[in-house]
Structure formats: C-alpha cells, structure tokens
Amino acid sequence: MATIIADCILSPLGLSASDTLDAILAGKTGLKRHAPVPGLPFDFTASIFSGEMEREFMVDGFSRFESLALTSIRKALADCDVPFDRRTVFILSSTKGNIGDYDGVSDFTDIILPASAAKLAEAIGVTTTPLTVCNACVSGVSALALAHRLLSGGEYDYAIVCGADVQSPFIISGFHSLKALDLNECRPFDIERLGLNLGEAAATVVLKADDTNAEGQYRIVSASSRNDAMHITNPSPSGEGCMQAIKAVMADNDTDIALINAHGTATMYNDQMESKAISRAGLGGLPVNALKGYLGHTMGAAGIVETVLTMHALEKGVILPTRGFEEIGVSGKIDVTREMLHTSKTAFLKIISGFGGCNCAVLLDKKEAAATAVNQPNLSSSRHVRLTPAGAFVDGKKVSEETGASMLTAIYKSEIGDYPKFYKMDSLSRLAFVATELLLKYDNGLERIEPSSRAVVFFSHSGSIKTDTEYISTIKSPDAFFPSPSLFVYTLPNITAGEVAIRNHYNDETLFIMLENKDWAAMEQVNRAMMLDASARSLVSGWIEYIDDLNFEADIHLFNKI
Amino acid sequence: MEMNDIIEELKASIIEALNLEEMTPADIDASAPLFGDDGLGLDSIDALEIIVLLEKNYGIRLANAGEGKKIFTSVENIARYVCENRTK
Numbered sequence: 001m002a003t004i005i006a007d008c009i010l011s012p013l014g015l016s017a018s019d020t021l022d023a024i025l026a027g028k029t030g031l032k033r034h035a036p037v038p039g040l041p042f043d044f045t046a047s048i049f050s051g052e053m054e055r056e057f058m059v060d061g062f063s064r065f066e067s068l069a070l071t072s073i074r075k076a077l078a079d080c081d082v083p084f085d086r087r088t089v090f091i092l093s094s095t096k097g098n099i100g101d102y103d104g105v106s107d108f109t110d111i112i113l114p115a116s117a118a119k120l121a122e123a124i125g126v127t128t129t130p131l132t133v134c135n136a137c138v139s140g141v142s143a144l145a146l147a148h149r150l151l152s153g154g155e156y157d158y159a160i161v162c163g164a165d166v167q168s169p170f171i172i173s174g175f176h177s178l179k180a181l182d183l184n185e186c187r188p189f190d191i192e193r194l195g196l197n198l199g200e201a202a203a204t205v206v207l208k209a210d211d212t213n214a215e216g217q218y219r220i221v222s223a224s225s226r227n228d229a230m231h232i233t234n235p236s237p238s239g240e241g242c243m244q245a246i247k248a249v250m251a252d253n254d255t256d257i258a259l260i261n262a263h264g265t266a267t268m269y270n271d272q273m274e275s276k277a278i279s280r281a282g283l284g285g286l287p288v289n290a291l292k293g294y295l296g297h298t299m300g301a302a303g304i305v306e307t308v309l310t311m312h313a314l315e316k317g318v319i320l321p322t323r324g325f326e327e328i329g330v331s332g333k334i335d336v337t338r339e340m341l342h343t344s345k346t347a348f349l350k351i352i353s354g355f356g357g358c359n360c361a362v363l364l365d366k367k368e369a370a371a372t373a374v375n376q377p378n379l380s381s382s383r384h385v386r387l388t389p390a391g392a393f394v395d396g397k398k399v400s401e402e403t404g405a406s407m408l409t410a411i412y413k414s415e416i417g418d419y420p421k422f423y424k425m426d427s428l429s430r431l432a433f434v435a436t437e438l439l440l441k442y443d444n445g446l447e448r449i450e451p452s453s454r455a456v457v458f459f460s461h462s463g464s465i466k467t468d469t470e471y472i473s474t475i476k477s478p479d480a481f482f483p484s485p486s487l488f489v490y491t492l493p494n495i496t497a498g499e500v501a502i503r504n505h506y507n508d509e510t511l512f513i514m515l516e517n518k519d520w521a522a523m524e525q526v527n528r529a530m531m532l533d534a535s536a537r538s539l540v541s542g543w544i545e546y547i548d549d550l551n552f553e554a555d556i557h558l559f560n561k562i
Numbered sequence: 563m564e565m566n567d568i569i570e571e572l573k574a575s576i577i578e579a580l581n582l583e584e585m586t587p588a589d590i591d592a593s594a595p596l597f598g599d600d601g602l603g604l605d606s607i608d609a610l611e612i613i614v615l616l617e618k619n620y621g622i623r624l625a626n627a628g629e630g631k632k633i634f635t636s637v638e639n640i641a642r643y644v645c646e647n648r649t650k
Contacts (some may be wrong), residue, residue: 232607234605234606420584423581424585433563482617
C-alpha cells in the first residue's frame with residue numbers, strides 16, 4: 001500500500017482541489033462552447049483555462065504545459081515533507097505534453113515528454129530518473145498503479161505523481177476527426193449522449209510507502225490493469241478487460257465501497273462498455289458517477305484529477321452527481337448518480353479505459369490496514385531481439401539479411417506474412433510488432449505461457465514523434481485541413497503495446513514509458529513493478545525508438561518471472 | 563465522369579488511404595461488402611478515413627460515422643453517392 005500525504009488539482013474551476021470541488025458543489029462547470037480559432041475551423045465545447053488563471057500558474061522559462069504541471073507539483077509539495085534523495089521518484093503522466101507548441105518541422109528535442117519530465121524534476125529537486133507514463137487515457141491511473149508498486153516493492157520511499165495535459169488544435173482536431181466530440185456539453189451514460197468534451201488540468205499526489213500508523217489519509221489499497229487485446233480504439237463490447245481489472249483489484253478485498261468513479265466519457269462505446277464491466281463484476285448495486293460534465297476529458301490528467309476529486313468529495317461525505325446524465329442509455333445494469341448522495345463510507349473504486357485496449361482500476365480507502373509483505377519478483381531473460389537499420393539479431397545471431405529503410409516490410413514479408421494489419425500500423429508500431437514477432441518466433445523451446453498472464457511494456461525517448469509530424473502535416477494548412485483519424489490514433493505511442501497484445505491475445509497489463517535515454521536500471525525497476533501483479537507471469541519489455549527510416553532501434557527481451 | 567471511372571478512382575484512393583498494400587484495384591469487388599469479415603474486412607477507423615477521403619477528393623461532408631455506415635456498404639454504393647453529391 002501507499003499513502004497519499006498531499007495532493008493538488010489545478011483546473012479551470014479552481015487552482016486547488018478544494019476550490020475545484022467547491023465550484024462543482026456550487027453547480028459550476030468548466031465546459032464552455034468555443035468559436036473557431038486558428039487551426040480549428042469548427043465550434044467545440046471544452047474546459048479551458050482562462051487567460052487570468054493561466055497568468056497565475058505560468059512559470060518563467062517553462063511552457064504552458066510544464067508550468068501547469070510544475071505549479072500543481074509545487075502546491076502539493078508545500079503541504080508535505082519529502083526528502084529529495086535517491087529514495088524519491090518523480091512520475092509524470094501525460095498523453096501529448098507540449099505537442100501544441102510543435103510546428104512539425106523544427107528540432108523536437110525540447111518538445112517531447114522526457115525533456116519536460118527532466119525540466120520538472122530539476123525544478124523541484126528530484127535527483128532520480130523521472131518516469132513518464134504515456135498510456136493514452138488511462139495514463140493517470142497507470143501512473144498511480146506504477147507508483148503504488150514501486151513503493152510496495154521497496155524500490156522507493158516516496159513518489160511524486162503528476163498528471164497533466166493542455167489542449168491544442170492537434171488534440172481537438174484529432175478527436176473531431178474520430179467523430180468523438182459532442183458539440184454541446186457531454187452527457188455521460190445518458191441515452192442522448194453524443195460524445196466527449198476535452199479539458200485541460202493538472203493534478204499531483206505525493207505518495208509515501210505505507211505507514212500503517214498514519215490515520216486519516218487515503219491509501220492506494222490495490223491497482224490493476226488489463227488489456228482487451230481486441231482493437232486499437234474500440235473497447236470490448238462485453239467490457240472484458242475492464243471487468244478483469246476490477247476483479248483483480250477487488251480479489252482480496254471485502255471493502256465496503258461508497259461508489260465507483262467511472263471514466264464516463266459520454267462516447268457511445270465507452271459508457272456502454274463500462275456498464276457491462278461493472279455489472280458483470282457484480283458491482284451493479286453501487287452508485288456510479290462520472291465527472292466529465294464538470295472538467296471534460298483531461299486525458300493524461302484524468303485518472304489523477306478524478307481520483308483526487310472523489311477523495312475530497314468523500315471527505316465532505318458526498319458522492320457527486322453525474323452532470324449531464326438524465327436517462328440511462330447503457331444496457332449494463334448500473335446505478336448512475338443523478339443527484340448528490342450522502343455517505344459515511346470512505347473507500348471507492350476508480351476505473352478508466354483508453355485507446356490501445358487499456359483498462360485500469362484502483363481501489364482507495366482511508367481505513368487502517370495491516371501491511372502486507374511483498375516479495376520482489378526475479379526476472380530472467382529468455383530471449384533478446386535487437387533490430388536497427390544495420391540488421392536484426394536474435395540472441396546476438398543475425399536472423400535476416402535485410403538492412404536499411406525498407407527492412408521492416410522485408411522482414412514482415414519473409415518471416416511473418418500473415419497479418420496484413422501490419423501495413424496499417426505507423427512506423428513505431430511496425431518496429432515493435434516485427435521485433436516482438438522475431439522474439440516469439442524463436443521462442444519454440446520454451447514453456448508455453450498462457451496469453452492472459454503476459455504483460456507488455458515499451459520504453460522510448462521520442463515516442464510517436466515521426467507520426468506526430470505526419471499528423472501535423474494534415475492539419476497545418478487552412479486550405480487543406482484534413483486531419484487523418486488513423487494517423488491521430490498512432491500519435492498515442494502506447495498503441496504499440498496494444499498492437500502486440502492484439503496480435504498475441506495478451507490480456508495482462510500494457511504500458512508505455514518515456515525516458516531521457518535507454519536507462520536499463522530504470523527499465524528493470526518498471527519491469528519488476530509490473531511483475532508484482534498477481535496474474536502476470538511473463539513480460540515482453542524493452543526499448544523502441546523510431547526517429548526516421550534510417551534511425552530506429554528495437555532492443556527487447558522476453559522475461560519470465562522466477 | 564462515368565460511374566465506372568469513379569469506381570476505379572475510388573478503388574485506387576481507398577487502397578492508398580487505407581494502406582491496403584497487398585491489394586490492387588482488380589482485387590476489390592465493387593459490389594462486395596467493405597466491412598465485417600466478408601469482403602475487405604475494414605474497421606471503424608477505416609470508415610473515418612474514407613469520410614476524410616470523400617471530403618478531400620469530392621467535397622462531400624458527412625456529419626457523423628452513422629451516416630457513413632449507410633453509404634459505405636460497397637465501393638459501388640460509395641460511387642453512386644459521390645455521383646449524386648459531389649461538389650468538386
């Protein structure tokens with residue numbers, strides 16, 4: 001377990017968690033209809049910071065995104081005492097960071113997330129390697145789960161976890177091209193729901209490795225992630241992955257929980273899927289709420305913003321109503337809150353799902369609990385693949401004569417050949433896919449592992465930068481504004497892990513982490529943390545980097561838990 | 563432009579836009595279903611990409627994916643819709 005010793009939310013409704021909650025209790029929403037702006041030739045409804053609030057959080061020398069994150073971290077740190085030694089880790093959660101500031105042509109070194117994470121770590125004084133979780137919509141809860149395991153497993157004593165995202169034509173045009181936006185205020189779980197609204201926010205929690213004597217503070221009791229392994233954007237119609245994540249979290253707990261705070265994006269597919277997952281997990285009798293009607297979908301911040309808001313609401317003894325919800329429009333039997341409810345319970349479940357087939361669940365409670373001993377798993381590498389323009393090597397042995405720019409397609413044709421979806425993938429996914437195929441192809445002699453017990457984690461420095469640039473070219477000119485939905489989806493680099501999960505029917509956790517460089521020590525920490533999941537038995541893990549057709553590298557292992 | 567010319571033009575642009583690398587226009591049966599397990603087996607993102615293609619090449623704006631579903635049953639049907647609704 002991990003105790004939350006401080007928190008902060010910066011949202012268009014207020015520059016603290018309590019101001020944000022008070023605004024919600026006073027009936028306010030951050031959502032507002034916006035007229036077209038340069039780069040966005042259509043109206044949209046979103047929750048965006050006013051110029052006045054922006055001036056309050058901006059920090060000299062930092063971008064708008066970084067300033068938002070930094071101010072939120074500083075405010076949380078002001079309320080607690082954290083030693084800045086090698087036992088404290090900083091985890092940033094974001095989907096697209098500074099992307100709105102990028103023109104698609106200039107040097108991207110300072111734009112990408114690991115650069116922001118390094119700047120933020122330096123500004124607050126953290127000396128260990130920052131980890132950036134870039135796992136699409138579930139990033140915030142993935143980051144909480146990672147922090148929980150790094151602390152439970154004894155890797156660190158403190159974790160500072162910040163989730164942040166800001167809005168830009170890049171992101172809004174992308175969701176618009178996916179026909180996922182409601183022009184008016186979103187209506188989670190409602191029969192008339194038409195889609196989501198985007199929002200910007202930052203939230204930080206400071207976690208301390210469990211101190212069972214600390215009373216009155218929230219702790220992460222359990223957290224889990226499962227992949228649908230079905231489609232890169234569509235969730236499982238039966239809610240399979242989400243239900244499995246809920247069941248994994250609730251497995252050893254008979255906690256009397258107050259509510260389920262759902263993702264509730266108000267898209268047709270997400271809300272329907274969550275209703276099935278909740279009712280199939282046997283939790284249909286609990287109140288369910290969604291907070292997107294107040295703050296929109298704040299992407300990489302959402303998991304942390306909504307967790308902290310739910311904590312603060314329960315501190316006041318209330319369960320927030322689901323703004324925008326009137327008449328049930330999902331087939332799973334669930335009880336969505338229309339009015340504010342009162343409760344004396346403190347425990348709650350936060351669930352969230354996202355592109356790449358990811359589903360996460362986290363259980364939080366204030367009650368004291370006995371510390372549970374955690375055995376650090378040992379991992380052994382059973383196979384290794386390295387793939388660069390110079391060639392493809394399995395366990396150091398060259399396995400293909402192909403080299404250079406076209407080698408991924410050539411290897412696909414000669415060694416794989418039965419998966420035409422390969423051609424639809426972006427370069428980074430093709431690289432991850434081909435490297436993993438080689439890893440598994442030469443895995444004949446090994447014990448067969450049940451797909452449901454294998455996890456996937458990829459690490460990268462530049463992530464989806466090549467595809468980001470390609471997507472920007474589809475939105476740059478006002479005369480030729482044709483945002484490509486398929487390119488936009490691949491600007492979420494965790495799709496790489498999703499593609500591998502879909503191909504191989506892997507249902508365990510999938511994760512994407514960005515790092516300043518290929519830091520094996522940091523990667524091994526994350527690997528061990530992932531293997532703390534009770535069901536995980538093996539792991540595809542490693543480095544993938546695709547800058548252009550002559551600069552790419554995959555360096556991945558198949559690990560077994562021993 | 564004749565229906566048949568539009569059909570051929572559509573086949574080529576669909577192959578390009580959806581990265582159907584291993585296919586040629588001759589492989590696409592203009593009357594076969596585009597989605598689901600029969601025919602081309604396209605998915606929801608492909609449908610959205612076809613919406614972009616129709617806007618870019620023929621100036622046709624479809625408000626939502628649901629509207630597309632009725633038209634995107636086959637290449638032939640898309641061609642008919644293009645004939646009747648194109649603005650460029």
